[in-house]
Amino acid sequence: MDWLYLIGIMVLGFAGMEIISYCVHRWLFHGILWKVHESHHKPTHGLFELNDIFSLIFAGISIWMMVNGATSMFEQPYFGLGAGVAIYGVLYFIIHDLFAHKRFMPFSSDSKIMKLIRRAHQRHHQDVGKEGHEPYGLFLFPYDKYPEHKRKFDR
Numbered sequence: 001m002d003w004l005y006l007i008g009i010m011v012l013g014f015a016g017m018e019i020i021s022y023c024v025h026r027w028l029f030h031g032i033l034w035k036v037h038e039s040h041h042k043p044t045h046g047l048f049e050l051n052d053i054f055s056l057i058f059a060g061i062s063i064w065m066m067v068n069g070a071t072s073m074f075e076q077p078y079f080g081l082g083a084g085v086a087i088y089g090v091l092y093f094i095i096h097d098l099f100a101h102k103r104f105m106p107f108s109s110d111s112k113i114m115k116l117i118r119r120a121h122q123r124h125h126q127d128v129g130k131e132g133h134e135p136y137g138l139f140l141f142p143y144d145k146y147p148e149h150k151r152k153f154d155r
């Protein structure tokens with residue numbers, strides 16, 4: 001039962017993170033934090049962009065939760081939530097940064113779902129201004145809205 005509890009909490013952390021990142025992206029990044037997030041909507045010239053600071057903050061929170069919850073991972077939710085956030089962060093980095101934006105160690109994929117996620121995210125990037133455009137989430141969006149032929153957006 002212990003492991004079931006832990007895995008359940010991790011799934012919650014993962015799903016919660018998609019909801020949090022949707023809200024933060026929509027109402028803070030494209031709001032009062034636009035000056036920082038703008039660096040992600042402009043062409044990148046260096047290896048890093050100011051917007052990466054957000055990934056570091058989320059990584060820090062998740063590591064902090066895992067470290068502090070490690071001794072009570074079957075009784076308290078902290079470790080599980082932190083681990084769920086960490087898994088989300090790693091997947092986000094692989095799909096959003098490496099695959100969709102071709103950063104650091106770019107790779108391609110013929111997976112339909114991966115390409116669909118990239119097309120949807122490219123739709124978000126089609127608008128370069130503060131107003132922003134859906135989808136703000138990476139994984140949760142109407143999957144029938146971004147068909148194959150709408151792939152002309154870049155970055």
Ligand SMILES: [Zn+2]
Nearest residue numbers: 025029037132
């Ligand atoms: Zn954005």
Ligand SMILES: [Zn+2]
Nearest residue numbers: 040096101121
């Ligand atoms: Zn992006």
